[in-house]
Amino acid sequence: MENVLGSLDMTFWKLLAAGLAIGLGAIGPGIGVGLAGLGGTQAIGRNPDASGTILTNMILAIAFAEAIAIYALVIALILLFVV
Amino acid sequence: MRKVGTVLVILLAIGLCLFSCVLSPVTSKGATGAIKAIKDTMGSVVQPHIQMPAEFLHIGPVRIPNSLLGTLIADLILIVGAVAGTRYIRAGRPEAWVPRGVQNVVEWIFEGVSGLLRDVLGERAERMAPLLITFFIFILVANWIELFPGFESIGIIEEVPEGAHGLKVVPLGPIQMLTSEEGHYTLVPFLRAANTDLNVPLALALVSVFMTQVYAVQEQGWGYFNRFINIRALKHGGAMGIMDFVVGLLEGMSEVTKIISFAFRLFGNIFAGMVLLAVISSLVPFLAPVIFYLLEVFVGFIQAFVFMMLTAAFIAVATADHGAH
Numbered sequence: 506m507e508n509v510l511g512s513l514d515m516t517f518w519k520l521l522a523a524g525l526a527i528g529l530g531a532i533g534p535g536i537g538v539g540l541a542g543l544g545g546t547q548a549i550g551r552n553p554d555a556s557g558t559i560l561t562n563m564i565l566a567i568a569f570a571e572a573i574a575i576y577a578l579v580i581a582l583i584l585l586f587v588v
Numbered sequence: 589m590r591k592v593g594t595v596l597v598i599l600l601a602i603g604l605c606l607f608s609c610v611l612s613p614v615t616s617k618g619a620t621g622a623i624k625a626i627k628d629t630m631g632s633v634v635q636p637h638i639q640m641p642a643e644f645l646h647i648g649p650v651r652i653p654n655s656l657l658g659t660l661i662a663d664l665i666l667i668v669g670a671v672a673g674t675r676y677i678r679a680g681r682p683e684a685w686v687p688r689g690v691q692n693v694v695e696w697i698f699e700g701v702s703g704l705l706r707d708v709l710g711e712r713a714e715r716m717a718p719l720l721i722t723f724f725i726f727i728l729v730a731n732w733i734e735l736f737p738g739f740e741s742i743g744i745i746e747e748v749p750e751g752a753h754g755l756k757v758v759p760l761g762p763i764q765m766l767t768s769e770e771g772h773y774t775l776v777p778f779l780r781a782a783n784t785d786l787n788v789p790l791a792l793a794l795v796s797v798f799m800t801q802v803y804a805v806q807e808q809g810w811g812y813f814n815r816f817i818n819i820r821a822l823k824h825g826g827a828m829g830i831m832d833f834v835v836g837l838l839e840g841m842s843e844v845t846k847i848i849s850f851a852f853r854l855f856g857n858i859f860a861g862m863v864l865l866a867v868i869s870s871l872v873p874f875l876a877p878v879i880f881y882l883l884e885v886f887v888g889f890i891q892a893f894v895f896m897m898l899t900a901a902f903i904a905v906a907t908a909d910h911g912a913h
Contacts, residue, residue, distance in 0.1 A: 557707035564894060565901045572849040578856045579848070586640050 523584040530577020537570030601875055637755070638863055642785040643776045645744065654777055655785035658739070662730040662782055669694065697725065701896070708900045709907075712807070716903060719799055723792065724896040727783065731858055731888030734781030735881055740862070743777035783858040783891075786851065793850030796899045797843060804906035812906070816840035846902065850895065857891050 545563030549556045642653040673694030676684035687695050701721050705713040733739065745764050748754035756771030757764050766775055782788040804812045814820060816839055821832035861884045869877045 557704070561708050561897060561901055564897050568849070568853070568894060568898050571853060572845070575849050575852045575856060579852055582640070 519584055519588065523581040526584060527574075527577050527581040530580070531574050534570045534572075534574035534577075537573070538567050541566040541570060637774065638866065640786075640859070642780055642787075643743075645776060645778065653785065654743070654780040655782055655788060657778060658733065658780050659730065659782040659788060661779065662726060662733055665729050665733070666725060697721075704897070705900055708897070709904050712803075712903075712907060713900075716803060716900070720896050720900055723796065723899060724892050727792070727854065727892035727895055728889060730782040730788070731892060732885065734784070734858070734862060734888075735884055739779045739781060740777045740866075741775075742779075743775050745773050746776050747772055748774045781858060781862065783854050784862050786855050789854040789858075790847075790851040792854065792895070793847045796850055796895070796902075797847050800899065800903050800906050801843075803903050807907040816843075850898070854891055854895060857887055861887055 541563055545559055545566075548559045552559075642655040644651040644653055645657075669690065672690045674691070676691060684691070698721065701724055702713065702717050705717050705720055709716060745757055745766065752774075754770070754772045754774050755766045756769040757773045758767055759765075766773065801812075814836075816836050818829075818833045818836035821829040821836070823829070825832055865877060865880055865884060868880050
Protein backbone atom coordinates (compact mmCIF):
# COMPACT_ATOMS: atom_id res chain seq x y z
CA MET A 506 0.00 0.00 0.00
CA GLU A 507 2.87 2.39 0.85
CA ASN A 508 4.42 1.68 -2.51
CA VAL A 509 1.23 2.62 -4.31
CA LEU A 510 0.81 5.86 -2.38
CA GLY A 511 4.45 6.77 -2.82
CA SER A 512 4.30 6.39 -6.59
CA LEU A 513 1.35 8.77 -6.95
CA ASP A 514 2.11 12.20 -8.36
CA MET A 515 0.44 15.62 -8.19
CA THR A 516 -2.11 14.65 -10.82
CA PHE A 517 -3.59 12.05 -8.51
CA TRP A 518 -4.06 14.52 -5.67
CA LYS A 519 -5.46 17.13 -8.04
CA LEU A 520 -8.02 14.68 -9.38
CA LEU A 521 -8.89 13.48 -5.87
CA ALA A 522 -9.25 17.03 -4.57
CA ALA A 523 -11.44 18.08 -7.51
CA GLY A 524 -13.65 15.02 -7.09
CA LEU A 525 -14.01 15.60 -3.36
CA ALA A 526 -14.66 19.33 -3.85
CA ILE A 527 -17.64 18.86 -6.15
CA GLY A 528 -18.80 15.64 -4.49
CA LEU A 529 -18.94 17.01 -0.96
CA GLY A 530 -20.00 20.44 -2.17
CA ALA A 531 -23.04 19.02 -3.93
CA ILE A 532 -24.49 17.32 -0.83
CA GLY A 533 -25.85 20.43 0.84
CA PRO A 534 -27.32 22.05 -2.29
CA GLY A 535 -28.85 18.66 -3.18
CA ILE A 536 -30.73 18.60 0.10
CA GLY A 537 -31.61 22.28 -0.28
CA VAL A 538 -32.98 21.90 -3.81
CA GLY A 539 -34.95 18.86 -2.67
CA LEU A 540 -36.48 20.80 0.20
CA ALA A 541 -37.38 23.71 -2.06
CA GLY A 542 -39.01 21.32 -4.52
CA LEU A 543 -40.89 19.62 -1.68
CA GLY A 544 -42.20 22.92 -0.37
CA GLY A 545 -43.13 24.14 -3.83
CA THR A 546 -45.03 21.04 -4.88
CA GLN A 547 -46.85 20.85 -1.54
CA ALA A 548 -47.84 24.48 -1.82
CA ILE A 549 -49.10 23.98 -5.38
CA GLY A 550 -51.02 20.91 -4.24
CA ARG A 551 -52.75 22.90 -1.53
CA ASN A 552 -53.34 26.02 -3.57
CA PRO A 553 -53.20 25.27 -7.30
CA ASP A 554 -54.41 28.77 -8.22
CA ALA A 555 -51.21 30.35 -6.93
CA SER A 556 -48.96 28.00 -8.91
CA GLY A 557 -47.45 30.83 -10.99
CA THR A 558 -46.16 32.78 -7.99
CA ILE A 559 -45.10 29.62 -6.18
CA LEU A 560 -43.20 28.36 -9.22
CA THR A 561 -41.28 31.61 -9.54
CA ASN A 562 -40.35 31.72 -5.87
CA MET A 563 -39.44 28.04 -5.92
CA ILE A 564 -37.11 28.53 -8.87
CA LEU A 565 -35.54 31.53 -7.15
CA ALA A 566 -34.95 29.51 -3.97
CA ILE A 567 -33.56 26.59 -5.96
CA ALA A 568 -31.20 28.96 -7.77
CA PHE A 569 -29.84 30.29 -4.50
CA ALA A 570 -29.30 26.77 -3.17
CA GLU A 571 -27.73 25.72 -6.45
CA ALA A 572 -25.32 28.64 -6.36
CA ILE A 573 -23.43 26.87 -3.55
CA ALA A 574 -22.94 23.84 -5.77
CA ILE A 575 -21.73 26.19 -8.50
CA TYR A 576 -19.04 27.58 -6.18
CA ALA A 577 -17.93 24.00 -5.53
CA LEU A 578 -17.87 23.41 -9.28
CA VAL A 579 -15.73 26.51 -9.78
CA ILE A 580 -13.26 25.26 -7.16
CA ALA A 581 -13.19 21.82 -8.80
CA LEU A 582 -12.59 23.32 -12.25
CA ILE A 583 -9.82 25.55 -10.90
CA LEU A 584 -8.19 22.55 -9.24
CA LEU A 585 -8.42 20.53 -12.45
CA PHE A 586 -7.41 23.07 -15.06
CA VAL A 587 -5.64 25.98 -13.37
CA VAL A 588 -3.66 24.79 -10.32
CA MET B 589 -50.53 -7.83 -31.16
CA ARG B 590 -49.32 -4.66 -29.53
CA LYS B 591 -48.02 -6.65 -26.57
CA VAL B 592 -45.91 -8.86 -28.84
CA GLY B 593 -44.41 -5.74 -30.35
CA THR B 594 -43.57 -4.31 -26.95
CA VAL B 595 -41.92 -7.56 -25.85
CA LEU B 596 -39.92 -7.66 -29.11
CA VAL B 597 -38.68 -4.10 -28.60
CA ILE B 598 -37.64 -4.83 -25.02
CA LEU B 599 -35.83 -8.02 -26.08
CA LEU B 600 -34.08 -6.12 -28.84
CA ALA B 601 -33.03 -3.43 -26.36
CA ILE B 602 -31.62 -5.97 -23.89
CA GLY B 603 -29.86 -7.80 -26.71
CA LEU B 604 -28.25 -4.62 -28.04
CA CYS B 605 -27.11 -3.66 -24.54
CA LEU B 606 -25.47 -7.07 -24.04
CA PHE B 607 -23.99 -6.85 -27.53
CA SER B 608 -22.48 -3.45 -26.78
CA CYS B 609 -21.00 -4.79 -23.54
CA VAL B 610 -19.32 -7.56 -25.54
CA LEU B 611 -18.17 -5.08 -28.18
CA SER B 612 -16.55 -2.65 -25.76
CA PRO B 613 -13.50 -4.78 -25.05
CA VAL B 614 -13.31 -4.92 -21.26
CA THR B 615 -10.55 -7.45 -20.74
CA SER B 616 -8.87 -7.81 -17.40
CA LYS B 617 -5.75 -9.87 -17.83
CA GLY B 618 -5.91 -12.29 -14.93
CA ALA B 619 -5.15 -11.53 -11.29
CA THR B 620 -2.20 -9.17 -11.72
CA GLY B 621 -3.46 -6.66 -9.20
CA ALA B 622 -6.43 -4.35 -9.30
CA ILE B 623 -4.51 -1.31 -10.57
CA LYS B 624 -3.15 -3.23 -13.55
CA ALA B 625 -6.64 -4.44 -14.42
CA ILE B 626 -8.02 -0.90 -14.29
CA LYS B 627 -5.15 0.36 -16.44
CA ASP B 628 -5.79 -2.38 -19.00
CA THR B 629 -9.48 -1.61 -19.06
CA MET B 630 -8.98 2.11 -19.45
CA GLY B 631 -6.46 1.47 -22.19
CA SER B 632 -8.81 -0.56 -24.34
CA VAL B 633 -11.91 1.63 -24.02
CA VAL B 634 -11.97 4.66 -26.31
CA GLN B 635 -11.40 7.51 -23.92
CA PRO B 636 -13.21 10.75 -24.68
CA HIS B 637 -11.05 13.81 -25.11
CA ILE B 638 -12.37 16.60 -22.91
CA GLN B 639 -11.15 20.16 -23.18
CA MET B 640 -12.62 23.08 -21.28
CA PRO B 641 -11.63 26.11 -23.39
CA ALA B 642 -12.91 26.22 -26.95
CA GLU B 643 -10.61 24.88 -29.64
CA PHE B 644 -9.38 27.26 -32.31
CA LEU B 645 -9.68 26.69 -36.04
CA HIS B 646 -6.88 28.21 -38.06
CA ILE B 647 -8.23 29.67 -41.27
CA GLY B 648 -5.31 31.47 -42.86
CA PRO B 649 -4.06 34.02 -40.34
CA VAL B 650 -7.34 34.15 -38.40
CA ARG B 651 -8.07 32.04 -35.35
CA ILE B 652 -11.75 31.27 -34.97
CA PRO B 653 -13.03 29.53 -31.82
CA ASN B 654 -15.34 26.67 -32.77
CA SER B 655 -17.88 27.76 -30.16
CA LEU B 656 -18.29 30.95 -32.22
CA LEU B 657 -19.42 28.84 -35.17
CA GLY B 658 -21.89 27.05 -32.89
CA THR B 659 -23.22 30.41 -31.69
CA LEU B 660 -23.59 31.68 -35.25
CA ILE B 661 -25.54 28.57 -36.25
CA ALA B 662 -27.89 29.10 -33.28
CA ASP B 663 -28.30 32.73 -34.39
CA LEU B 664 -28.98 31.63 -37.94
CA ILE B 665 -31.69 29.19 -36.84
CA LEU B 666 -33.35 31.91 -34.74
CA ILE B 667 -33.19 34.52 -37.51
CA VAL B 668 -34.57 32.15 -40.13
CA GLY B 669 -37.30 31.04 -37.73
CA ALA B 670 -38.26 34.60 -36.89
CA VAL B 671 -38.28 35.71 -40.53
CA ALA B 672 -40.31 32.69 -41.65
CA GLY B 673 -42.65 32.94 -38.68
CA THR B 674 -43.58 36.59 -39.15
CA ARG B 675 -43.62 36.64 -42.97
CA TYR B 676 -47.40 37.02 -43.36
CA ILE B 677 -47.70 39.44 -40.45
CA ARG B 678 -45.06 41.79 -41.88
CA ALA B 679 -46.63 41.61 -45.32
CA GLY B 680 -50.01 42.44 -43.78
CA ARG B 681 -51.63 39.52 -45.56
CA PRO B 682 -54.98 38.15 -44.33
CA GLU B 683 -53.44 34.67 -43.88
CA ALA B 684 -51.77 36.03 -40.74
CA TRP B 685 -55.09 35.97 -38.88
CA VAL B 686 -55.18 32.19 -38.97
CA PRO B 687 -51.61 31.21 -38.09
CA ARG B 688 -50.22 28.13 -39.80
CA GLY B 689 -46.92 26.27 -39.77
CA VAL B 690 -43.92 28.18 -38.50
CA GLN B 691 -46.00 31.20 -37.53
CA ASN B 692 -48.05 28.96 -35.25
CA VAL B 693 -44.91 27.72 -33.51
CA VAL B 694 -43.51 31.23 -33.08
CA GLU B 695 -46.80 32.55 -31.68
CA TRP B 696 -47.13 29.56 -29.37
CA ILE B 697 -43.66 30.10 -27.88
CA PHE B 698 -44.14 33.85 -27.62
CA GLU B 699 -47.55 33.68 -25.96
CA GLY B 700 -46.58 30.92 -23.55
CA VAL B 701 -43.41 32.64 -22.40
CA SER B 702 -44.86 36.13 -22.18
CA GLY B 703 -47.75 34.73 -20.11
CA LEU B 704 -45.22 33.40 -17.62
CA LEU B 705 -43.38 36.72 -17.60
CA ARG B 706 -46.62 38.61 -16.96
CA ASP B 707 -47.10 36.53 -13.81
CA VAL B 708 -43.71 37.67 -12.51
CA LEU B 709 -43.41 41.24 -13.74
CA GLY B 710 -46.99 42.44 -14.10
CA GLU B 711 -47.54 45.10 -16.74
CA ARG B 712 -43.84 45.91 -16.84
CA ALA B 713 -43.40 42.60 -18.68
CA GLU B 714 -44.48 44.28 -21.92
CA ARG B 715 -41.28 46.33 -22.04
CA MET B 716 -38.85 43.68 -20.78
CA ALA B 717 -40.25 40.66 -22.63
CA PRO B 718 -38.12 41.09 -25.80
CA LEU B 719 -34.85 40.77 -23.86
CA LEU B 720 -36.06 37.93 -21.66
CA ILE B 721 -37.62 35.90 -24.47
CA THR B 722 -34.43 36.38 -26.48
CA PHE B 723 -32.45 34.94 -23.57
CA PHE B 724 -34.80 31.97 -23.47
CA ILE B 725 -34.89 31.06 -27.14
CA PHE B 726 -31.20 31.73 -27.73
CA ILE B 727 -30.06 29.57 -24.82
CA LEU B 728 -32.60 26.89 -25.74
CA VAL B 729 -31.46 26.63 -29.35
CA ALA B 730 -27.78 26.93 -28.43
CA ASN B 731 -28.18 24.08 -25.94
CA TRP B 732 -30.18 21.84 -28.22
CA ILE B 733 -27.98 22.06 -31.31
CA GLU B 734 -25.25 20.41 -29.26
CA LEU B 735 -27.28 17.20 -29.52
CA PHE B 736 -27.08 17.03 -33.31
CA PRO B 737 -24.62 14.52 -34.73
CA GLY B 738 -21.47 16.11 -36.08
CA PHE B 739 -21.08 18.52 -33.18
CA GLU B 740 -17.69 17.94 -31.55
CA SER B 741 -17.05 14.83 -33.63
CA ILE B 742 -16.20 16.18 -37.11
CA GLY B 743 -13.26 18.49 -37.59
CA ILE B 744 -9.67 18.95 -38.61
CA ILE B 745 -7.03 16.53 -37.37
CA GLU B 746 -4.00 18.42 -36.12
CA GLU B 747 -0.66 17.41 -34.68
CA VAL B 748 -0.36 17.94 -30.95
CA PRO B 749 2.56 19.95 -29.53
CA GLU B 750 5.48 18.00 -28.11
CA GLY B 751 4.73 16.33 -24.78
CA ALA B 752 0.95 16.72 -24.95
CA HIS B 753 -1.48 13.81 -25.00
CA GLY B 754 -2.35 12.68 -28.52
CA LEU B 755 -4.02 9.83 -30.37
CA LYS B 756 -3.23 7.69 -33.39
CA VAL B 757 -4.93 8.20 -36.74
CA VAL B 758 -6.21 5.58 -39.18
CA PRO B 759 -7.31 6.38 -42.74
CA LEU B 760 -10.93 5.53 -43.48
CA GLY B 761 -11.47 6.02 -47.19
CA PRO B 762 -11.13 9.71 -48.06
CA ILE B 763 -11.28 10.79 -44.41
CA GLN B 764 -9.23 10.04 -41.32
CA MET B 765 -10.37 8.74 -37.97
CA LEU B 766 -8.86 8.98 -34.49
CA THR B 767 -8.35 5.76 -32.56
CA SER B 768 -7.88 5.12 -28.86
CA GLU B 769 -4.17 4.35 -29.19
CA GLU B 770 -1.44 6.78 -28.26
CA GLY B 771 -0.18 8.94 -31.09
CA HIS B 772 0.57 12.48 -32.14
CA TYR B 773 -2.76 13.78 -33.41
CA THR B 774 -5.82 15.45 -31.95
CA LEU B 775 -9.20 16.53 -33.28
CA VAL B 776 -10.22 20.17 -33.59
CA PRO B 777 -14.00 20.01 -34.11
CA PHE B 778 -15.68 22.45 -36.47
CA LEU B 779 -18.66 22.99 -34.23
CA ARG B 780 -19.17 23.22 -30.51
CA ALA B 781 -22.24 24.26 -28.54
CA ALA B 782 -22.09 27.91 -27.53
CA ASN B 783 -22.61 27.38 -23.82
CA THR B 784 -19.78 24.87 -23.42
CA ASP B 785 -17.43 27.83 -23.80
CA LEU B 786 -17.43 29.93 -20.62
CA ASN B 787 -17.28 33.19 -22.60
CA VAL B 788 -20.83 32.89 -23.93
CA PRO B 789 -22.59 32.29 -20.58
CA LEU B 790 -20.42 35.00 -19.04
CA ALA B 791 -21.49 37.47 -21.73
CA LEU B 792 -25.14 36.52 -21.22
CA ALA B 793 -24.77 36.93 -17.45
CA LEU B 794 -23.18 40.36 -17.86
CA VAL B 795 -26.00 41.48 -20.16
CA SER B 796 -28.57 40.11 -17.72
CA VAL B 797 -27.16 41.86 -14.64
CA PHE B 798 -26.42 45.10 -16.49
CA MET B 799 -29.92 45.30 -17.95
CA THR B 800 -31.39 44.63 -14.51
CA GLN B 801 -29.67 47.82 -13.29
CA VAL B 802 -30.82 49.73 -16.38
CA TYR B 803 -34.46 48.75 -15.90
CA ALA B 804 -34.27 49.53 -12.18
CA VAL B 805 -32.91 53.02 -12.89
CA GLN B 806 -35.61 53.56 -15.52
CA GLU B 807 -38.32 52.63 -13.01
CA GLN B 808 -37.01 54.36 -9.89
CA GLY B 809 -34.55 56.98 -11.09
CA TRP B 810 -31.00 57.28 -9.76
CA GLY B 811 -32.31 56.82 -6.22
CA TYR B 812 -32.14 53.12 -6.99
CA PHE B 813 -28.46 53.12 -6.04
CA ASN B 814 -29.40 54.15 -2.48
CA ARG B 815 -30.07 50.47 -2.10
CA PHE B 816 -26.35 49.73 -2.32
CA ILE B 817 -24.79 52.84 -0.74
CA ASN B 818 -27.33 53.82 1.82
CA ILE B 819 -26.11 57.27 3.00
CA ARG B 820 -29.58 58.25 4.16
CA ALA B 821 -29.81 55.39 6.66
CA LEU B 822 -26.30 56.22 7.91
CA LYS B 823 -27.33 59.82 8.59
CA HIS B 824 -30.73 59.34 10.18
CA GLY B 825 -30.96 55.74 11.28
CA GLY B 826 -28.62 55.71 14.28
CA ALA B 827 -27.23 52.30 15.21
CA MET B 828 -29.66 50.45 12.96
CA GLY B 829 -28.66 52.83 10.18
CA ILE B 830 -25.11 51.48 10.25
CA MET B 831 -26.60 48.00 10.00
CA ASP B 832 -28.68 49.07 6.99
CA PHE B 833 -25.59 50.57 5.38
CA VAL B 834 -23.64 47.32 5.74
CA VAL B 835 -26.61 45.34 4.39
CA GLY B 836 -26.62 47.69 1.39
CA LEU B 837 -22.93 47.00 0.75
CA LEU B 838 -23.62 43.27 0.94
CA GLU B 839 -26.41 43.69 -1.56
CA GLY B 840 -23.92 45.36 -3.89
CA MET B 841 -21.65 42.36 -3.49
CA SER B 842 -24.50 40.03 -4.36
CA GLU B 843 -24.85 41.78 -7.73
CA VAL B 844 -21.31 40.62 -8.52
CA THR B 845 -21.92 37.06 -7.32
CA LYS B 846 -25.04 37.02 -9.48
CA ILE B 847 -22.81 37.31 -12.55
CA ILE B 848 -20.68 34.39 -11.37
CA SER B 849 -23.60 32.15 -10.52
CA PHE B 850 -25.47 32.97 -13.74
CA ALA B 851 -22.42 32.22 -15.86
CA PHE B 852 -21.31 29.08 -14.08
CA ARG B 853 -24.79 27.63 -13.69
CA LEU B 854 -25.33 27.67 -17.43
CA PHE B 855 -21.77 26.71 -18.32
CA GLY B 856 -21.54 23.98 -15.69
CA ASN B 857 -24.77 22.29 -16.67
CA ILE B 858 -24.17 22.30 -20.40
CA PHE B 859 -20.46 21.44 -20.20
CA ALA B 860 -21.21 18.61 -17.77
CA GLY B 861 -23.87 17.39 -20.20
CA MET B 862 -21.32 17.35 -23.01
CA VAL B 863 -18.85 15.38 -20.86
CA LEU B 864 -21.60 13.00 -19.74
CA LEU B 865 -22.60 12.23 -23.32
CA ALA B 866 -18.99 11.68 -24.37
CA VAL B 867 -18.28 9.36 -21.45
CA ILE B 868 -21.49 7.33 -21.79
CA SER B 869 -21.02 6.99 -25.55
CA SER B 870 -17.54 5.63 -24.99
CA LEU B 871 -18.62 3.17 -22.31
CA VAL B 872 -21.86 1.80 -23.82
CA PRO B 873 -22.07 2.81 -27.47
CA PHE B 874 -25.59 1.43 -28.10
CA LEU B 875 -28.93 2.60 -26.70
CA ALA B 876 -27.65 3.86 -23.34
CA PRO B 877 -26.71 7.28 -24.77
CA VAL B 878 -30.32 7.70 -25.96
CA ILE B 879 -31.53 8.02 -22.37
CA PHE B 880 -28.90 10.62 -21.64
CA TYR B 881 -29.70 12.50 -24.84
CA LEU B 882 -33.27 12.76 -23.57
CA LEU B 883 -31.91 13.98 -20.23
CA GLU B 884 -29.85 16.61 -22.04
CA VAL B 885 -32.92 17.81 -23.97
CA PHE B 886 -34.57 18.31 -20.60
CA VAL B 887 -31.54 19.97 -18.98
CA GLY B 888 -31.11 22.32 -21.95
CA PHE B 889 -34.71 23.44 -21.64
CA ILE B 890 -34.57 23.82 -17.85
CA GLN B 891 -31.38 25.91 -18.01
CA ALA B 892 -32.85 28.25 -20.62
CA PHE B 893 -36.02 28.56 -18.55
CA VAL B 894 -34.12 29.15 -15.31
CA PHE B 895 -31.92 31.80 -16.89
CA MET B 896 -34.95 33.72 -18.15
CA MET B 897 -37.03 33.31 -14.99
CA LEU B 898 -34.15 34.29 -12.70
CA THR B 899 -33.45 37.40 -14.73
CA ALA B 900 -37.17 38.22 -14.61
CA ALA B 901 -37.29 37.65 -10.86
CA PHE B 902 -34.21 39.80 -10.25
CA ILE B 903 -35.67 42.55 -12.42
CA ALA B 904 -38.92 42.27 -10.47
CA VAL B 905 -37.06 42.62 -7.18
CA ALA B 906 -34.91 45.49 -8.42
CA THR B 907 -37.75 47.48 -9.98
CA ALA B 908 -40.16 46.98 -7.08
CA ASP B 909 -40.58 50.27 -5.28
CA HIS B 910 -39.44 49.96 -1.69
CA GLY B 911 -41.99 52.51 -0.58
CA ALA B 912 -41.15 56.01 0.59
CA HIS B 913 -38.18 55.74 2.93
